[in-house]
Amino acid sequence: MTTTARGVDAPGRAQIDARTLRTDNWRREPILTVIGLSIFLIYGGVRAFQQQYFFADERYLTPFYSPCVSLGCASEPGSSHFGMFLPDNPLIPYAALSLPFLLLFRLTCYYYRKAYYRSFWLAPAACAVPEPHGRYTGETRFPLVMQNVHRYFFYLAVLISLVNSYDAIIAFHHPSDGFVVGIGNLVLLANVVLLWCYTASCHSCRHVMGGRLTHFSKHPVRYWFWTRISALNTRHMLFAWITLASLILTDLYVALVASGTITDLRLIG
Template identity: 50%
Template sequence: MATGVEDPSRAQVGTKTLRQDRWWLYPLQIGIILAFFVVYATVRIFMRDYYWADAEHYLTPLYSPCLSDSCVPGSAHLGTPLPELPFFIPLPFITFFVLAGFRGTCYYYRKAGYRSFFLAPAACAVPEPHKTYTGESKFPLNTLNYHRYFFYGALLFVLLNVYDGLLAFQGPDGGFGMGLGTLIMWVNIAMLFAYTLSCHACRHIVGGRLRSFSQHPMRYRYWTWVSRLNAKHGTYAMISLFTVILTDAYIMSVSAGWFDDPRFF
């Protein structure tokens, strides 16, 4: 029996949607961007090359931290507690798990993914193609509720990126120096902070879970700060996606020798 907008109790309009605007454009654009990032990141983490620019001390955020004996000399800032890894396990598999998990369970990316990949729905008031729907109430999608744990992990990894960024102030001669790559890395760090701290789970943890703001004035203040950032969470999510790609591509180019890093001092 027909259901949804074609349910017999509802007005029979004869078409699934009467929307005349280009409602398909947004999910298409976002879908292409997300698919590109997934393909790019997958290729890069399996590439195992050009992730560390030795002279400039640049480590790409996709490989930070590099913890295996398979890491190239100099790139393992935290040592190598892990043994050599076979080719089918990416060197940064922990980083990938946490950061992909953070973005995959993020409320913004959930919206984008449901719209672009699952068409549930592709756009508002446009019928979805699925016969049944249980949303995030059943396994496996109810595991998206663990977003806050990925948030804790992602925050830790941004702090590691800060450490990498500080090391990038080391010049080729070993003294203090700064190149274009250092600047790119710090822009990326700023965007990653904006994205991570504007997270809905962060907003809840710092103060949103309270029932009385007046009894917790400091947490209320933190909540107002995060709320201000949170209003642009989707924007930061997309900008930081591009800055991660750009930073990685830049460091890959410098590491491979395709490009000389301009030095400021």
């Protein structure tokens, strides 16, 4: 049984012994991507199932536990803003209502797809570098064909971003002291702004604003939003990485305050 050579080994191609003619350090980006994404996945997984140190100073709720809808949220009075209706089980995250959708939104994101295809799957690892796979089917078969539902997860991500915004806003009110501003407020607020930048710079958001319009002149409002989103879209990769860091730092700050390791410095109130 004979097999037809493909890619650089296909008949008619120049016979070059080197696997790639690239002389730069093309392995660096895939390696750094694996390290960066692994840190976030490991940290986020541990914190999601730790089920403690998620609510601080009676007002700071970490985004990893928002919205807190498990019966276990009762251990921190005031942490549940939308009721508690999920069973308290160590195998169920307190924010089980939102975490799966946020994860799927990121996994199907156009940038993240490129990132983990090149790093974890080496398909390919870099431009002009042959991939080790003998066959390429792209996203035409299960499960990768499910990547095409990204635009639907975008709408759910918008709802979750609204919830995170609500958490950041009501955190300015302390049950006993009224309106206060602490370092934690600035941390939560900065994280929300960055999350909105990542969500709004999404390609799906750009399509919602101006996709399928035949004449921009007939839709001046949508065209205005489309131009702004298009400008933001050029930094989508940047916001994708920044928000991974901001989520970890925000959660870490809340956890340190909740555990008593550090004290939240109040600026007002």
